[in-house]
Amino acid sequence: MSNITLIGAGTIGLSFCALHLTHHPTSKIIIHDPRPDLAAHIRALLPGYLLTLSVDALLASGQLRTAPTLEEAITPETDIVQEQGPENPAFKTALWPRVEALASDACLLWTSTSGIPASVQSVDMKDPGRLCVVHPFNPPHIMPLIEVVPSPLTSETLVQKAVDYFEGIQYKPVVLRKECKGFVLNRLAFALLREACHLVREGVTDVKGIDEIVENSLGIRWSIKGPFASYHDGGGKGGLGAFVANLEGTIQNCWDDAGTLGMQDEMLGGGGKWKDEVVRQTMEAYGEVKEQNFVVRDRVSRDVIKTIREGKAKTD
């Protein structure tokens, strides 16, 4: 699995490029993107994703190459084609038959889409069962999660090969058993966001209050133990069963009282007004987004991931 072709040199493409080169140091990467300044673009942006590797050295040695056409990007030796082009079903549906014609039978075909299922993208392929979604959490060169989402036609063997690759480089692939809108991580995040927007609209707290609450409680806890494992602990000896039995009424009360933004707006002809106030408060609280935001976020993310791994590995 050493010859990897990346289609699309946006931020996700470059971040995946850094992921492969850093965590799989013998990989050889070809980046395909139709933009005319591809090499200059990579020289300008990729260094920000690579902590120690030199882009110039990688390009000089041929470990990293650019390809202006798909035909140059995919060879019989290509082991993995990974796509992160425009989030546009027409683009992706047209792409895969062309990829299929160029790639070997053994080549793995992955799409990093955040929402267009493999079953939609693969409709014009000869063998639609070859395609698999490998959806990252941004930025993929730092964050360990990969949602692996096969279509109903994707073979178990190909799913396992995606899992093996990412586990082999110490990432955390999680296989979804059914395609669904938005996959899982965004659906969970949007469910919390909906209630957060509702509570802001009701005047219970503001945008900054929501963020401070999450950062100082749920975020820390869930970085170490997910919601089910945490509530299982919360139930003590009786585990999740005891937790739920004890709090069922409270949970149900909160659910009954929860906001249904969007739906309500639709019914009331509100046209998405739920977002105006949170956008205003967010800009007021944080100002314009600066490059330094990402520097701090990414540095602390690396530190937290390391802290959690080392902390869990300790035996005492």
Add this chain to the structure above:
Amino acid sequence: MSNITLIGAGTIGLSFCALHLTHHPTSKIIIHDPRPDLAAHIRALLPGYLLTLSVDALLASGQLRTAPTLEEAITPETDIVQEQGPENPAFKTALWPRVEALASDACLLWTSTSGIPASVQSVDMKDPGRLCVVHPFNPPHIMPLIEVVPSPLTSETLVQKAVDYFEGIQYKPVVLRKECKGFVLNRLAFALLREACHLVREGVTDVKGIDEIVENSLGIRWSIKGPFASYHDGGGKGGLGAFVANLEGTIQNCWDDAGTLGMQDEMLGGGGKWKDEVVRQTMEAYGEVKEQNFVVRDRVSRDVIKTIREGKAKTD
């Protein structure tokens, strides 16, 4: 604010005792609980919450005392009375007039309740505006969040005194501007839990998959930056406004497709069946809850909190 009386010596009470003694080293604590073995109970369990302090030394010096009755627990010198007794409105409503009769006019009155609002607890008080909720995230001696929830009658001065106390010991108080069911942190967590249970029931993933997804993406991110700040960054130069404009359709699709567990069960006469499968899977995934779960969770939580503080404080 040095003389603190804690009412209730359960896990939250002992954890708050450890919080005050550790972060406010000149505090003097009196613990009141009607249990006949109170001193032995504290000697047995409190050491687990105190990393370096000796319970025997604290008891010998009188910095920590036990009081079998409320009359012995509250003196004219008491600065703060903090209650974490049974989550039972009748208990709390009956307690506060007794506390009020014993405490000085300047004494702060706090309840650590997770759901019974100050406006309910204070109905029989002479001055119901004295009571304020200070709701922690478990365990409070480690997790920085305190939800400060005044009743509509609680004075701004008393709210500010609670904020000052917790900020003074490097905790993170967040003031809610309106009482609501479940306060904010549990409502946000339950909103995510609802969608998680829905996705498990739909067979998209299982309990372990949900936990792995959250631990390796949202948990890490939200420990560093809350949801609004994160999506603001996600919008790049245009901030949250650009993020929402770009993803509005996707967010709305996920919301329209989101589960409404509880509600549905009610309508279908399901009687809370949503929980049976997640409880079964959780037990299968994690087994019985052991003491070691908490040791690891708490140790790694301390490390993560330290890592985030140090990482954010660095200037580069």
